[in-house]
Structures are given as C-alpha cells and as structure tokens.
Amino acid sequence: MYERKTPLSIDCGLHLTREVLNGKWKPALLYAISMDIKRPSEILRLLPGVTRRVLNVQLKELETHGMVEKKTYPQLPPKVEYSLTEIGRSLIPVIDAMNQWGDANRSFLETVIAQDPKIGETSKSICLKYGHMLVERKIG
Amino acid sequence: MYERKTPLSIDCGLHLTREVLNGKWKPALLYAISMDIKRPSEILRLLPGVTRRVLNVQLKELETHGMVEKKTYPQLPPKVEYSLTEIGRSLIPVIDAMNQWGDANRSFLETVIAQDPKIGETSKSICLKYGHMLVERKIG
DNA sequence: CAGAATCCACCAGGATACTG
DNA sequence: CAGTATCCTGGTGGATTCTG
Numbered sequence: 407m408y409e410r411k412t413p414l415s416i417d418c419g420l421h422l423t424r425e426v427l428n429g430k431w432k433p434a435l436l437y438a439i440s441m442d443i444k445r446p447s448e449i450l451r452l453l454p455g456v457t458r459r460v461l462n463v464q465l466k467e468l469e470t471h472g473m474v475e476k477k478t479y480p481q482l483p484p485k486v487e488y489s490l491t492e493i494g495r496s497l498i499p500v501i502d503a504m505n506q507w508g509d510a511n512r513s514f515l516e517t518v519i520a521q522d523p524k525i526g527e528t529s530k531s532i533c534l535k536y537g538h539m540l541v542e543r544k545i546g
Numbered sequence: 547m548y549e550r551k552t553p554l555s556i557d558c559g560l561h562l563t564r565e566v567l568n569g570k571w572k573p574a575l576l577y578a579i580s581m582d583i584k585r586p587s588e589i590l591r592l593l594p595g596v597t598r599r600v601l602n603v604q605l606k607e608l609e610t611h612g613m614v615e616k617k618t619y620p621q622l623p624p625k626v627e628y629s630l631t632e633i634g635r636s637l638i639p640v641i642d643a644m645n646q647w648g649d650a651n652r653s654f655l656e657t658v659i660a661q662d663p664k665i666g667e668t669s670k671s672i673c674l675k676y677g678h679m680l681v682e683r684k685i686g
Numbered sequence: 687c688a689g690a691a692t693c694c695a696c697c698a699g700g701a702t703a704c705t706g
Numbered sequence: 707c708a709g710t711a712t713c714c715t716g717g718t719g720g721a722t723t724c725t726g
Contacts, residue, residue: 419648420573420641422655427644430719433560447687460719462689472658483687484726493651500647501560503640504567508559511633515562518612570699587707600699602709623707624706 423500426471429464431456433501436490439474440498444487473497563640566611569604571596573641576630579614580638584627613637 427433431453438449446461453461465488468474473494479485490498508515567573571593578589586601593601605628608614613634619625630638648655 418652419645419650420577422648422652422659423644424570424573424648425659426648426655430564433564437560445687446689457720458689459691459721463719470658472654478688481687482726484689486688493654496651497647500640500643503643504563505559507637507640508562508564508566510559511636512558512562514612514633515566518610519562519565568698585707586709595700597700598709599701599711603699618708621707622706624709626708 426468426473426497427501429467431460431464432468433504435461435464435468436473436494436497437501437505439488439490440495440501444489446486446488468494566608566613566637567641569607571600571604572608573644575601575604575608576613576634576637577641577645579628579630580635580641584629586626586628608634 434453435449438444438452443449443452446458446465449461450456450458465474465476469476472491474488475491477487477489479487574593575589578584578592583589583592586598586605589601590596590598605614605616609616612631614628615631617627617629619627
C-alpha cells in the first residue's frame with residue numbers, strides 16, 4: 407500500500423546527527439581536521455574562541471563517537487594529531503552544506519541575528535583567521 | 547596569487563548556520579513544517595518530547611530569524627499555521643542531508659551513542675511517530 | 687605542547703498551572 | 707487549540723591553575 411515497508415524514519419537520523427554534532431565547536435573541529443589542521447595547537451590558533459579544556463572535551467567526544475582518531479607521539483615536546491575516521495569523513499559533506507548555506511545567506515543572517523550578541527565577535531575573528539589560513543595554505 | 551580575492555571564510559557560514567539551527571528541536575521543526583505539518587497541535591503530536599512552552603520559544607526564534615512565518619486565524623478555537631519562508635525552504639536540503647547521514651549510519655551511531663542515555667527513548671518514539679505520519683500521509 | 691583538575695555562571699529546556 | 711508565567715535543574719562551556 408505504501409512504497410517502503412519500513413517507513414524510514416524522518417527524524418531519527420536528524421537526532422542522531424544532532425547528537426554527534428552537538429557541541430559548540432564540533433562542526434568546526436571536524437571541518438578543520440578535514441583540512442589537515444590536525445594538531446591541537448593549530449586548532450587553538452585557528453579558533454580563538456575555544457579553550458584548551460573545551461577543545462579537549464569536544465575532541466574526546468568526537469573520538470568516542472568514532473568521528474576522529476587521535477594519534478599521540480610520545481615525544482618531547484609532545485605531539486598529537488587528529489584525523490577523520492571513515493564515517494567522520496562522510497560527515498564532511500553535510501558540514502559543508504551547512505557552511506555553504508550560511509555563507510550564501512551571510513548578509514541576511516548577520517542582520518537577522520544581529521540582536522543576538524553571542525557570536526558576533528567570535529565568528530568575525532574566526533572568519534579572518536580562516537581566510538588567513540586559506541591564503542597560507544594556498545600559497546604555501 | 548590565490549584563486550578568490552575574497553577568501554570566503556570557511557567557518558563563518560558554519561557558525562551562522564549553527565546559530566539558526568541552535569535549539570534542540572529546530573531542525574525537526576523546520577523539517578516538520580516543510581512536510582506540511584504546520585499546526586502547533588500537529589507538531590506536538592509528532593514530537594512527543596517537546597513541550598508547549600519550548601515549542602513556542604523555538605518557533606518564535608525561527609520566526610525572528612526569518613525561517614518561518616506564522617499565520618494566526620482569529621477564531622474559536624484558535625488556529626495557527628506555520629510555513630517556511632523562502633530562505634527557510636532553502637535550509638531544508640541541509641537538514642535533509644543531516645537526516646540522511648544519520649539514517650545511513652543509524653546502527654553505528656546508536657551503538658556508539660548508547661552510553662549516552664539522553665536521546666534514547668525520545669528519538670525512538672519519534673521514529674515511530676514519524677513512521678506513522680509517513681504512512682498516513684502516503685495513504686491519505 | 688598537551689592535558690587534567692577545579693570552580694562557576696549561565697541558560698536551554700523541562701514541569702506545572704493558568705488564561706483566552 | 708493556542709499562549710503565557712513561574713520555577714527549577716542539568717549540563718555546557720568558559721576561566722584558572724597545575725603537571726609531564
């Protein structure tokens with residue numbers, strides 16, 4: 407009577423994805439790592455807003471959720487590198503879609519969200535930082 | 547020297563999108579409305595987890611962010627209908643991507659998130675509800 | 687450079703009850 | 707059916723400090 411026997415849920419997936427991406431910096435972290443910005447110090451430089459502690463916490467969550475892998479080099483000074491897992495990599499297109507939508511509607515969104523002082527500063531500085539990185543990466 | 551003069555930020559868009567989608571039920575709400583489940587009572591029936599108050603709050607935010615429009619019919623009993631705006635509609639593909647990714651990796655994600663008792667019940671009941679809706683909508 | 691331990695403030699979101 | 711007012715708490719994420 408209806409096309410699919412198991413009426414694939416409409417919302418479950420949404421909730422699961424939300425769960426994985428739940429955390430102020432998670433999408434950005436995944437995105438950064440996907441760009442080979444894989445060392446904590448690099449990430450901290452990239453995202454002026456995030457704290458060491460929060461960075462660790464959220465990376466840890468991404469790790470336990472199987473989105474990223476952590477490689478620790480027992481050196482001095484210590485060195486740590488994160489990389490996307492298979493499934494983590496499969497999330498990038500989604501994050502990319504989010505990013506592109508936000509970019510495409512930036513002016514409108516900035517206006518509309520203007521009242522909300524939350525992200526204003528943060529996101530702007532991040533923009534600059536990222537722009538910088540882009541240049542560096544393109545040139546280097 | 548580098549391909550684009552204005553090195554389109556990588557993260558701004560992400561933050562803006564996060565801002566709009568920030569709220570436990572926002573993606574689901576947009577999704578529901580996109581499916582013509584537009585009346586508050588319908589939505590409440592659909593999402594067993596959400597409260598009247600929270601529903602109102604988040605719908606209000608979506609409204610002030612320009613994602614949805616609210617139409618009030620001054621009747622008795624009162625009748626209210628929400629609809630997506632142009633830009634709100636443009637967000638659906640993104641939400642759809644989130645949803646599909648979650649669905650595609652459901653078994654893995656459920657396992658991995660299992661420790662986290664947060665959503666367990668909620669998302670399951672939502673699945674059922676939604677499945678139901680699908681059937682109803684396909685048949686009706 | 688990486689990261690663990692505390693401490694804390696804030697707010698999102700849930701429960702409840704009441705009005706039109 | 708829709709909406710509002712209170713109240714309350716759990717968790718997120720920020721600041722700080724200290725180790726290897």
